[in-house]
Amino acid sequence: MPNLNRLLAGLPAEDYERLLPHLTPVTFSLGEVIYESQGLMEHVYFPTTGHVSLLYTMVNGATAEVGLVGNEGLVGIALFMGGDTTPNQAIVQGAGEAFRMKAAAMQEEFRRGGAFQLALLRYTQSLITQISQTAVCNRLHTTEQRLCRWILMTHDRVHSDDLQMTHEFISNMLGIQREAVSIAAHRLKNKGAISYARGRIRIADRGSLEECVCECYQMVRDEK
Amino acid sequence: MPNLNRLLAGLPAEDYERLLPHLTPVTFSLGEVIYESQGLMEHVYFPTTGHVSLLYTMVNGATAEVGLVGNEGLVGIALFMGGDTTPNQAIVQGAGEAFRMKAAAMQEEFRRGGAFQLALLRYTQSLITQISQTAVCNRLHTTEQRLCRWILMTHDRVHSDDLQMTHEFISNMLGIQREAVSIAAHRLKNKGAISYARGRIRIADRGSLEECVCECYQMVRDEK
DNA sequence: ATGTTTATGTGCGTTGGCGCACATAATGTA
């Protein structure tokens, strides 16, 4: 169940079989850069057990994440949206496996206009919802709520209660200070929602996290 | 030049002529709701002189804009992305004209896979960039920078230096207090960038606005 | 075993924006 890409898995057998020869398994290692901002994109990636952050970097070096892609989607939507670069960076946030496909092969299948095209467009719509909700959430919700949301979203894409990530890393995703992450994490620890130490966060009580999180989490989840 | 939709205008004559019978001119009045959140969408709209805000509303009533659509794009992308509702509201922010097209007719043309499909997908990609940049901007930039960006983006979509909008309205777009808008606007007035009074803002010196604005403005503009 | 690097904790002064309560002034209405 976890070891597949849900977008691919939802295709009719006929379409899937046509794709199969073009799918190459690859391994994502933590922190690996899949796409550089403005860099040339040559493949799309269908994560299975790995997952990827879509990141923007400002001229002063500040960063913030706009979306998270796991086995529900694919990385590289610009390649069928009529571009060959993206303005954002894509980096591996959870190590694991993915299938890779050459841009040209993907585009050829996309142009057939069948179930594959539909699935890709549907996913893109749900990603738009995720990014939009992030925009609103960044403006209207507290650090603690946003941290909860991010942990829950990550948890949904990792098949474990143990997440490997430092406060520093999270601060770059949420676009906040490292210290602010430590403080918010400490509060969540006091509530019994999580525990953590040196680059490891354990989800102790998902229910507590769901109580703290803002509505944005459910909104995006329901859309899928 | 202003009285057309650039997305439609960029199509080859052949494709455009096929669309023409399906395009009905409509008038957008200020504040008109084009789509309600989760409401059924029956048409797409190609603005010519009007423009539209894409808005999210939280359960507590707070609102924030994620995107702005003028004659460079269309309203209702969900209809070709495989949905028939959107999670956001679309409201008229600048009164004016648009062409309307029935969802079914648009979808039929979209499925042909030609220039029309390409244009729609390209535009969707640029909208994704806009929304992403909004997400990051909301997190990392000051009220004054965001106000500048919003005024400039609006100015680009209105064919006049006079904008009709109250501070209250702007506060709902930016997701901030009305008072915060008044204060930031006052600063811009002192710099000679704008002047304003009772629901009217005049762009006095675009250059000054461009000096105050964050990089997000150019990023989104260049993407187009 | 020791020193270095990395991850987190903590305090403190500053600031930007919020929530609120009003004041002022322009516009609309009877």
Add this chain to the structure above:
DNA sequence: TACATTATGTGCGCCAACGCACATAAACAT
């Protein structure tokens, strides 16, 4: 003309987050 409504100005206390400076402690390297 008088009164209500709407738009903007302003002040004040409050709080969350920032920027910075460190302290502490675990993990790693030699």
